[in-house]
Amino acid sequence: MPDPSLDTPNHPDPSTLAHAIKTWGRELGFQQVGISGLDLSEHEAHLRRWLAEGYHGEMEYMATHGSKRSRPAELVPGTLRVISLRMDYLPGDTRMTQRLGEPEKAYVSRYALGRDYHKLIRKRLQQLADRIQAVIGPLGFRAFVDSAPVLEKAVAQQAGLGWIGKNTLLLNRQAGSWFFLGELFVDIELPVDAPHAREHCGSCSACLTACPTEAFVGARVLDARRCISYLTIELKGPIPTELRARIGNRVFGCDDCQIVCPWNRFARATEQGDFSPRHSLDNAELSELFGWSEEEFLARTEGSPLRRAGYERWLRNLAVGLGNAPSTIPVLEALRSRMDHPSELVREHVRWALQQHGEPVASA
Numbered sequence: 001m002p003d004p005s006l007d008t009p010n011h012p013d014p015s016t017l018a019h020a021i022k023t024w025g026r027e028l029g030f031q032q033v034g035i036s037g038l039d040l041s042e043h044e045a046h047l048r049r050w051l052a053e054g055y056h057g058e059m060e061y062m063a064t065h066g067s068k069r070s071r072p073a074e075l076v077p078g079t080l081r082v083i084s085l086r087m088d089y090l091p092g093d094t095r096m097t098q099r100l101g102e103p104e105k106a107y108v109s110r111y112a113l114g115r116d117y118h119k120l121i122r123k124r125l126q127q128l129a130d131r132i133q134a135v136i137g138p139l140g141f142r143a144f145v146d147s148a149p150v151l152e153k154a155v156a157q158q159a160g161l162g163w164i165g166k167n168t169l170l171l172n173r174q175a176g177s178w179f180f181l182g183e184l185f186v187d188i189e190l191p192v193d194a195p196h197a198r199e200h201c202g203s204c205s206a207c208l209t210a211c212p213t214e215a216f217v218g219a220r221v222l223d224a225r226r227c228i229s230y231l232t233i234e235l236k237g238p239i240p241t242e243l244r245a246r247i248g249n250r251v252f253g254c255d256d257c258q259i260v261c262p263w264n265r266f267a268r269a270t271e272q273g274d275f276s277p278r279h280s281l282d283n284a285e286l287s288e289l290f291g292w293s294e295e296e297f298l299a300r301t302e303g304s305p306l307r308r309a310g311y312e313r314w315l316r317n318l319a320v321g322l323g324n325a326p327s328t329i330p331v332l333e334a335l336r337s338r339m340d341h342p343s344e345l346v347r348e349h350v351r352w353a354l355q356q357h358g359e360p361v362a363s364a
Contacts, residue, residue, distance in 0.1 A: 012135055012136055014188075014189060014190050014191055015191055017132075017135065017136070017188075017190065018035055018190045018191050020135070021033065021035075021083060021128070021131075021132060021190070022034075024128055024131045024132075025083075025085050025128055028124045028127055028128055029087060029124060029271070029272060030085040030086060030087050030124070030182075031086055031087060031088055031175065031179065031268075032085065032086045032161055032172070032175070033083065033084070033085045034083075034084050034085075034156070034159030034160045034161045034193045035081055035082070035083055035084070035159055035190050035191065035192050035193050036081065036082045036084060036155055036156075036158035036159035036160075036192055036193065036195070037081065037082075037158065037192045038071070038072050038073055038079065038080075038081075038082070039158075040070045040071070040072075040151055040154050040155070040158065041070075043070055043151050043154035043157075044067065044069075044070035044071070044151075046220075047062075047069065047070060047151065050221065051063050053217075053223075054225075055217070055221070055222065055223045055224055055225065056224055057224050057225040057230060057234070057235070058234060058235060058236060059224065059230070059234055061149070064149075065149035068149050069149035069150065069151055070151050070154070072150075072155075072185055075148070075149060075150070075185070076142045076185045078140050078187040079140075079142075079185040079186065079187060080186065080187055080188060080189055080190075081185075081186050081188065081189065081190045081192065082155050082158075082159070082183050082184070082185055082186070083128075083159075083183065083184040083186060083190075084152070084155050084156045084158075084159035084161055084181065084182075084183055085121075085125070085128075085181070085182045085183070085184070086156065086161055086170075086172070086175070086179040086180065086181055086182075087117075087121060087124075087179055087180050087182070087270075087272070088175065088178060088179045088267070088268055088269070088270045088271070088272075089110070089111050089114075089117065089178060089179060089180055089270050089272070089275045090110055090178035090267055090268075090269060090270055090275075091110065091113060091114070091269065091270060091275060091276050091277055091282070092269040094110050094113070094277070094282050095282070095283075096110065096255060096259050097259060099249075099282070099283070100248065100249065100250075100256075102249070103248065103249050103324060103325045103326060104249075104285055104286055104287070104325050104326060104328065104330075104331065105249060105283065105284065105285060105286065106249060106251045106281075106284050106285070106286045106289050106318065106321060107248070107249045107250045107251065108251060108252045108253065108281050108282070108284075108306070109229065109250075109252055109253025109254060109255050110178070110255055111178075111180070111253070111305065112252055112253055112281075112304065112305040112306055113275070113276070113277040113278065113281050113282055114272075114274055114275040114276050114277060114278055114304075115274040115275065115278070115303050115304065116303050116304055116305050116307075117145070117180050117274075117275070117305070118145045118146065118147060119303075120272070120274055121145045121180060121182040122143055122145050122147075122182070124182070125143035125145070125182050125183075125184050126143060128184060129141045129143065129184060129186075132186070132188075136188065139186060139187070139188065140186065140187035141184055141185060141186045141187070142184075142185045143182070143183070143184050143185075144182065144183045144184075144185070145180070145181075145182045145183075146180070146181070150183055152181045152182075152183060153168075153169070153170045153181070155181075155183055156170050156181050157170065157195060157196050158192075158195045159192075159193050159195075160193040160194055160195060160196050161181075161196065162175075162196055163196045163198065163199040163200065163201075164199070164220060165177070165199070165201050165207065165220070165261070165263075166201050166204075166205065166207055166208055166216075166219040166220055167207035167208070167216070167222075167257035167258070167261065168220055168221075168222045169257070169258065171200070171201070171261070171263050172263070173200060173263065173266065174266055175266060175267055175268065176258070176261060176263045176264030176265070176266055176267035177258050177261060177263065177264060177267070178258065178264060178267045200263070201219075204262060205219075206260040206261065206262065207256075207257035207258075207260060207261055208257075210256045210257055210259070210260040211227075211256060211257055212228060212246045212247065212248065212250075212254070212256060213226045213227065213228055213231075213243050213246045213247070214226065215227040215228075216257075226243065227254070228246075228247055228250050228253070228254035228256075229253045229254050231243065231247065232247070232250065232251060232252055232253060232254075232309065232313075232317045233252065233253060233308055233309055233313075235313075236313070237345070238316075238345060238348060238349070239316065239317075239320060239349070241352065244320050244323065244324070244349075244352065245323075245324060245356075247320050247321070247324065248321070248324050249286060249321045249324060249325065250321070251286070251289070251314075251317040251318050251320075251321045252305075252306055252309060252314075252317060278300075278304065279300050285330070286318055286321045286322050286325055286331070286334070287322065287330040287331055287333070287334035289314075289318055290315065290318045290319070290322060290334045290335075290337075290338065291334060291337070294311045297311045297314060298311070312343050312345055312346060313345075315338065315341070315343070315346045315349075316345055316346055316349045319335065319338070319346065319349035319350045319352070319353045320349055320352075320353065322334060322335050322353050323335075323349075323352055323353025323354075323355075323356040323357070324356065327357045327358070331357070332354075332357060332359070335350050335353050335354050335357075336354070338350045339351075339354075339361075
């Protein structure tokens with residue numbers, strides 16, 4: 001319901017409206033809401049340098065939209081402000097460090113254990129836009145959730161939600177980094193929040209040294225081509241041989257640079273049941289997941305971020321994990337069962353995995 005403290009429709013006071021928007025956002029399940037202007041020039045320069053170095057790898061979409069990614073009004077003409085929102089996603093007890101130390105278990109990045117966040121957050125953003133329109137009348141807006149050329153971390157920093165840490169993630173002093181971001185581009189003038197001007201990483205470099213594949217070129221510079229999240233989700237072809245052993249049991253994404261971040265001791269468990277683990281993915285055996293048929297994969301990943309990898313790459317990733325696991329009977333039997341898989345991508349990774357266990361394997 002509209003806030004009765006607001007002025008008459010079509011003529012609300014901007015400051016009162018901004019305050020109401022933040023209240024509505026929290027009522028819709030967001031932990032923080034901020035409002036930013038459109039100047040992302042500093043972040044645009046950083047993006048251009050990053051792309052020029054080729055650190056985006058096969059993610060050509062990072063370069064295909066030109067300046068629209070860093071200029072909101074070019075992406076959505078008429079945009080005057082961006083409402084940036086964050087929502088916590090970390091389930092309660094996910095035993096992250098424990099799972100990483102159990103090489104026969106599959107480690108799935110904690111954001112991907114539950115339902116796909118895109119639809120949930122987009123729906124909440126639409127509901128927020130509806131509430132605004134109930135007060136001011138027709139609103140020009142677009143909602144984005146990691147699904148369009150938007151520099152979401154830069155926008156969130158400009159909106160005061162946190163600072164961009166050395167691990168390139170948005171960090172918040174009260175919440176760490178275990179949260180999703182969403183944006184509402186609007187065509188109304190609202191008072192902007194002060195950007196988060198200071199960074200609070202200090203001399204800490206835990207995230208940089210914890211990366212299993214040494215993907216950080218320096219503070220706030222990530223070579224995605226070495227990042228496990230890129231390798232297991234974005235990369236379409238073979239995972240580079242020299243990086244496979246370093247991936248360990250991480251089969252979809254990686255959380256290491258978040259796990260070691262001191263600010264994440266302030267992170268709170270999510271209140272969204274949709275983000276809770278499904279199909280015991282927080283405690284599954286690699287060999288069990290490797291046994292899923294394509295039909296089982298599609299059924300069990302319906303409405304899940306895991307769908308992004310697809311079945312073939314899911315098996316590729318699991319084969320690497322099995323290659324790094326102990327040489328137990330379930331591990332070896334699982335790998336042998338896929339030696340004649342129709343996909344050469346899968347077969348090649350299975351051969352590599354079996355060789356890691358000392359098994360002679362004929363070359364293709």
